[in-house]
Every structure is written in structure tokens, then in C-alpha cells.
Amino acid sequence: MKRENIDQLVKVEYHQTENCPLKDIRFSFFQIVYVISGKGAFTINNNISAYSKGSLILLTPDDQHHLDIEEKTELLLVKFSERYVKDYKWKTINSIGCLLYGASYLSGCILQNKPDVILVESIVSSLLHGINYPDIYQEELTLHYVNALIVIAARNISKMRAEHVGSNTDKRILDIIDYIQGNIHDPALLKVSVISQKFGLSETYLGSYFKNQSGETITHYILNYKLRLIEHRLLFSDMRVNEIVTEFGFSDESHLNKFFKKKHKISLTEFKKNKSAAKSLV
Structure with missing residues (x-):
């Protein structure tokens, strides 16, 4: 199986495809996948779940995964290295790497906190705007948007990780x-x-x-x-x-x-x- 690396700490890409761009590839980095449009199924570590517009999926390093696309799909891919997660000075989140690795045991969309849906849509729109209309200081803006997505992913994973803990729990x-x-x-x-x-x-x-x-x-x-x-x-x-x-x-x-x-x-x-x-x- 092919293994892909990234030559920078953070990388943002837009893809439109009718065929899986991720098949038979393992990544050495984290990857947040946001579904802009389309539908199909995501298989991650032998767990299959449906995806559709608005799905937010977190892939951890060395996850085994692929897409089964039913409708032409637009994706925003946000790639970031383990070193970036480890070295960034997060203010209140301890051991965020361990937290993000918890996504390996969750199937499908991790965006379960409804108020975060609007935030993610806004961040994705901003990242797409930066891809289409790059301007001065774009790299700094992109890093801020990516950090926001990482924190939102961590927040949602945190609320999902306890098997019997519901949304109305103390x-x-x-x-x-x-x-x-x-x-x-x-x-x-x-x-x-x-x-x-x-x-x-x-x-x-x-x-x-x-x-x-x-x-x-x-x-x-x-x-x-x-x-x-x-x-x-x-x-x-x-x-x-x-x-x-x-x-x-x-x-x-x-x-x-x-x-x-x-x-x-x-x-x-x-x-x-x-x-x-x-x-x-x-």
C-alpha cells in the first residue's frame, strides 16, 4: 500500500471527484475531510459509514480508509502533521494528539455538536476563499482557520468518546x-x-x-x-x-x-x- 507524506506542517486542498482519491493510500499525517457536496460511504479501519454534504471526518496517521462515491463529491482536505499538533502551544487542551487519535474508534462524521456546524461551514468557506483568491498574509490566516477546525474536531471527539455518556450528561x-x-x-x-x-x-x-x-x-x-x-x-x-x-x-x-x-x-x-x-x- 502506498504511503503519502506532506512536505509542510499544514496543507489545504480542494478536490472534486467521481472516483476515490484516497484509495490504497496510507497517510503519515492527520487529515480533516469536509464534504462540500455529494454522497457515498467512508470506510475507516474496516468501519463503514455514510457521508453526505456537511460531513466532517478525521483521519489519523496510518488509518486504512477509502471512499465509495455514489454522487460526484467535492471535498476540502485539511492535512496537518503530528509534529504540528505536538509543537503548537495550545492554551487549554492537554495532549491533543491523544485526543485526536481517539477518532480512530469513531465511525463517520465527528461533527455531532450542532452549534459547531455553522462554525465549520464558515471556516470551510474562508479556506476555499483563500485557495481561490490568495492574498497577502494568506498563510497566517490559513493557519488560524486550520487551528479552529482542529479545536472543533477535538471538542466533538471529546463529547463522543465516553460510550455511555449522552449529550445531556452533567x-x-x-x-x-x-x-x-x-x-x-x-x-x-x-x-x-x-x-x-x-x-x-x-x-x-x-x-x-x-x-x-x-x-x-x-x-x-x-x-x-x-x-x-x-x-x-x-x-x-x-x-x-x-x-x-x-x-x-x-x-x-x-x-x-x-x-x-x-x-x-x-x-x-x-x-x-x-x-x-x-x-x-x-
């Missing part, structure tokens, strides 16, 4: 989930005692409150979310096991393997070697 549980996902790489910050102190709750109340709001214990949620990210690294990236150990704060490979085997009953190396079979396990 805002505090969403803040707790944001905190967990933003600090998933740092075990010291994920201790129940630390989280309860952070949000001014007793440990006992935090445990019952989280389960009542989300349908699972806070410990189970943390372990499952971390495991999903590790599975993604193994299936859709070229990261070595020792790099994953470092990223998620395990003491060594043995510690990570023990954690991983509790669910999959095989080692990380075995899982990584047989990716095609492993995909049926997740």
Missing part, C-alpha cells in the same frame, strides 16, 4: 473525562486520589458519581481508553514496543505486556506481527 463528568484523556500518558495523574482532589470530590463519591454518569467504573474507563490507544499504535503505526512503553508511562516492556495480556491473551509482539488477525480482536 458537564462535570465531561470535564473529568477530558482530564483523563488529556493525561492518559501520565499514570501519576490518573490515580483516583489525584483526580478526586483535582475536582474537589471524595474518592468514594467520585467512584459512584462516575459509574452513575458513564455506566462503568473510573478505573475500568481509564484502562480501556489506554488499551484502545495502545491497540491503535500497534495496528496502525510503526512504533516499537519500547516507544509505547515510554509514551504511556509503563516501567518496562514486561509491565506493558502484562497489562496487554489481560485482555488479548497474547503478547504485544505477537499482536503486532499478525496485524490482520489482531484487527478482529479489537
